[in-house]
Amino acid sequence: MSQQPKPQQQQNAKPATAITPTRQADFPEWYQQVIAAADMAENSEVRGCMVIKPWGYGIWELIQAQLDVRIKATGHKNAYFPMFIPLSYLEKEAKHVEGFAKECAVVTHHRLEAGPDGKLVPTGKLAEPLVVRPTSETIIGAAYSRWVQSYRDLPILINQWANVVRWELRPRLFLRTAEFLWQEGHTAHETAEEAVIETEKMLREYEAFAKEHLALPVLTGEKSENERFPGALRTLCIEAMVQDRKAVQAGTSHFLGQNFAKAYEIKFLGREKKLEHAWTTSWGVSTRLIGTMIMAHSDDDGLVLPPRVAPTQIVIIPVIPKDDQKDAVLDACYKLAAELRAQTYAGEPVRVEVDNRDTGGSSKGWEWIKKGVPLRAEIGPRDLAAGTAFVGRRDKGVKEKSGIPLADLVAHIGTTLTEIQAALYARAEANLREHTRKIDTKEEFYAFFTPQNPDKPEIHGGFALTHFAGDTALEEKLKEDLKVTIRCIPFEENPEGGTCPFTGQPSKQRVVFAKSY
The missing domain is CATH 3.30.930.10 (Bira Bifunctional Protein; Domain 2)
Structure with a gap:
């Protein structure tokens, strides 16, 4: 049976994200x-x-x-x-x-x-x-x-x-x-x-x-x-x-x-x-x-880098609609870059790049979004006249950009990068906290690690804090059944005794089970 062609609107529709498939899809x-x-x-x-x-x-x-x-x-x-x-x-x-x-x-x-x-x-x-x-x-x-x-x-x-x-x-x-x-x-x-x-x-x-x-x-x-x-x-x-x-x-x-x-x-x-x-x-x-x-x-628009390990922490993108404006805009970009490099973040000079390639500003912006650069600053003739830059943060939505006075951008660059670093940690910590669960029955344990629809890629599971009084053979059985292993016996989770849900034996501590890479 031949497939029916998709409606023209669907065929020509642009993907909603820069990366396909999305995290949720695959x-x-x-x-x-x-x-x-x-x-x-x-x-x-x-x-x-x-x-x-x-x-x-x-x-x-x-x-x-x-x-x-x-x-x-x-x-x-x-x-x-x-x-x-x-x-x-x-x-x-x-x-x-x-x-x-x-x-x-x-x-x-x-x-x-x-x-x-x-x-x-x-x-x-x-x-x-x-x-x-x-x-x-x-x-x-x-x-x-x-x-x-x-x-x-x-x-x-x-x-x-x-x-x-x-x-x-x-x-x-x-x-x-x-x-x-x-x-x-x-x-x-x-x-x-x-x-x-x-x-x-x-x-x-x-x-x-x-x-x-x-x-x-x-x-x-x-x-x-x-x-x-x-x-x-x-x-x-x-x-x-x-x-x-x-x-x-x-x-x-x-x-x-x-x-x-x-x-x-x-x-x-x-x-x-x-x-x-x-x-x-x-x-x-x-x-x-x-x-x-x-x-x-990272997100569905590409890489997201913590500022501490980003090769470029802020990229300056000249926006030049007319050739006769090129020199003035580029000069402003290089001046801004020099002022930013004179600032420090985490004890090191701020890492800055001016993207002076002769290509469209929009396409260059998306390249840097996908590379995960923490900050993007766009400068065009109007920004130059106003003494501002149009700035986007990679820890926020790609459409969230705002005009910032150049002096403020320079003065607060260290603080801004610190905020981005902290925001990424907080987001990752929330993910860890939300998907870590204490589990005390075998039935709940198996349900936690079993996708509801095995035929479709599905994000499920997490870290199960579970009492364990088994042996290596039981570990292998759980790995065979659910593809989970004991990731660690955590230092901070061990004052609490209990009962192993798999053997019924007394357990001195909870261990962390998870699927892994």
């Missing part, structure tokens, strides 16, 4: 379209890998620079370790290799030669296969075993900015890619107490960074045994809720105990003249923070 596809419209990144020729374009990489550079300051302020120093890890290193820690084995990329040859048909073929087989770094506990553990001889050599506080490779089966730009960028801290300590303090301290640094820089409210807590980092004794995490109510693990900090120290012989002569093994930690965040931020703040 959230995963909306996410991909936001990235494309903002010109942030694209898939590469290698499945699962991405090209990060200047706008997307500019965001990462700001995250890296700002977080690096915080990491160094806690006493850590940056270093770099090889990306190739001998296979035998991974085999030394059984749980670690088991946890990463399915995701490892392996190099087996070191040379290419032309074959009989003229095509290149690998030759020069390596004596030992090399794993492309999925994480660096093993290679760094080997280095620490050389560096540590005495308790006087401790603690070692090292951070590395690097790329890693984990062969993802279901890649998604920024959230899950085969290669991604991150920082990974690795420390070694004299005592277990020092290592635990380090693990908790760095988690709190991630929490503060997420809230203060990315405008992301997060839950802090500990992973269940089933979700723990391979080889760790404890894994602490920050969990964010995005707009489709799913969770994103935004950062982790691991207390590794002495597992890796024993595997890689990180030993030292202690204060009692006895040989002891060090206590180690590791912790990291990645470009996944960008994906989380996109999903938490």
Whole structure:
């Protein structure tokens, strides 16, 4: 049966939003379209890998620079370790290799030669296969075993900015890619107490960074045994809720105990003249923070950026209806830009761009809306004569623009950016609060995570605070039934005992269940 043509009015109708589909219609596809419209990144020729374009990489550079300051302020120093890890290193820690084995990329040859048909073929087989770094506990553990001889050599506080490779089966730009960028801290300590303090301290640094820089409210807590980092004794995490109510693990900090120290012989002569093994930690965040931020703040017109990590915080758009007005308008725009750059926000000069491209002001405005720039200032001949700019804030509706005296715009630019940062955090926090629910029965739990219409994309669920006294087998059953996992055992939610709705057994605390990316 052939489809009937749509009425002419519907065929010619413009979409009501800049991004289609909308968040409500198809959230995963909306996410991909936001990235494309903002010109942030694209898939590469290698499945699962991405090209990060200047706008997307500019965001990462700001995250890296700002977080690096915080990491160094806690006493850590940056270093770099090889990306190739001998296979035998991974085999030394059984749980670690088991946890990463399915995701490892392996190099087996070191040379290419032309074959009989003229095509290149690998030759020069390596004596030992090399794993492309999925994480660096093993290679760094080997280095620490050389560096540590005495308790006087401790603690070692090292951070590395690097790329890693984990062969993802279901890649998604920024959230899950085969290669991604991150920082990974690795420390070694004299005592277990020092290592635990380090693990908790760095988690709190991630929490503060997420809230203060990315405008992301997060839950802090500990992973269940089933979700723990391979080889760790404890894994602490920050969990964010995005707009489709799913969770994103935004950062982790691991207390590794002495597992890796024993595997890689990180030993030292202690204060009692006895040989002891060090206590180690590791912790990291990645470009996944960008994906989380996109999903938490953006709208149906495109990307929305918190000012702290926006490559451009205010764009000035000249509006030039006639050529003979061009010089005067441009001069005014450049003068305004210089005055704005002389102002500071969050301790740094305001980041300003003048879009002097020879294209229509309206189309340029929409490009910057889709890129998520916090402020847009349009200046035309009438604005110039009045000494004003027509200003729009990205945290408000795209049609909400008002005339502001240039002097006021300059004088209050720091305050305005602060207001936008706070507004985005408040909006994300309201989403988290609204869709976090205490659930005490199995029936309500299953209903909470079951869409009413499974055949149609539907935003549902959220964070379920539920008592749990089950085991890993029950966790797997809930994951199989509902695609939910224990995101964390929250630090702030645990004075309250109760009954596990799945087993009927007493429970010491509630845990956070959610669907996740």
